[in-house]
Amino acid sequence: xxxxxxxxxxxxxxxxxxxxxxxxxxxxxxxxxxxxxxxxxxxxxxxxxxxxxxxxxxxxxxxxxxxxxxxxxxxxxxxxxxxxxxxxxxxxxxxxxxxxxxxxxxxxxxxxxxxxxxxxxxxxxxxxxxxxxxxxxxxxxxxxxxxxxxxxxxxxxxxxxxxxxxxxxxxxxxxxxxxx
Numbered sequence: 001x002x003x004x005x006x007x008x009x010x011x012x013x014x015x016x017x018x019x020x021x022x023x024x025x026x027x028x029x030x031x032x033x034x035x036x037x038x039x040x041x042x043x044x045x046x047x048x049x050x051x052x053x054x055x056x057x058x059x060x061x062x063x064x065x066x067x068x069x070x071x072x073x074x075x076x077x078x079x080x081x082x083x084x085x086x087x088x089x090x091x092x093x094x095x096x097x098x099x100x101x102x103x104x105x106x107x108x109x110x111x112x113x114x115x116x117x118x119x120x121x122x123x124x125x126x127x128x129x130x131x132x133x134x135x136x137x138x139x140x141x142x143x144x145x146x147x148x149x150x151x152x153x154x155x156x157x158x159x160x161x162x163x164x165x166x167x168x169x170x171x172x173x174x175x176x177x178x179x180x
Contacts, residue, residue, distance in 0.1 A: 021051035023174040037112035039065040124167030
């Protein structure tokens with residue numbers, strides 16, 4: 001399934017993916033859950049993911065507390081984002097924040113998590129890249145609204161799941177923003 005999604009992505013130009021990313025970000029910015037969240041978890045995108053850098057900057061500029069993940073061994077640590085200049089290249093070539101560690105005992109303060117995925121299905125199940133980082137993180141975010149973010153071709157009828165998988169509450173794309 002991951003291979004299928006990679007083939008789908010290659011059918012679009014960088015400009016087309018950028019335009020879809022922009023539309024997706026516009027939908028997120030217009031949502032009530034975005035506007036109400038004061039502390040949120042985002043991700044710094046890889047080249048083939050929805051580009052959420054505008055969301056990171058808009059949240060930071062508006063005074064929201066922005067957290068980004070840092071790969072440490074087999075786990076994701078959450079660190080405070082302190083601006084574009086506070087990033088460095090980390091594991092897997094992903095830009096990571098150098099800001100302070102967000103204590104796990106404060107995870108209850110995270111109101112919104114924008115989560116990437118290779119694919120999502122209509123029930124909110126997520127197919128990741130296969131390393132299990134988010135599978136280990138999401139159970140710790142017990143008071144957080146989970147929003148998957150994807151290009152339209154990443155929304156499938158069904159993705160494989162395991163008993164430990166935690167579905168997202170909503171999937172936002174350029175065409176659809178809710179689960180049926």
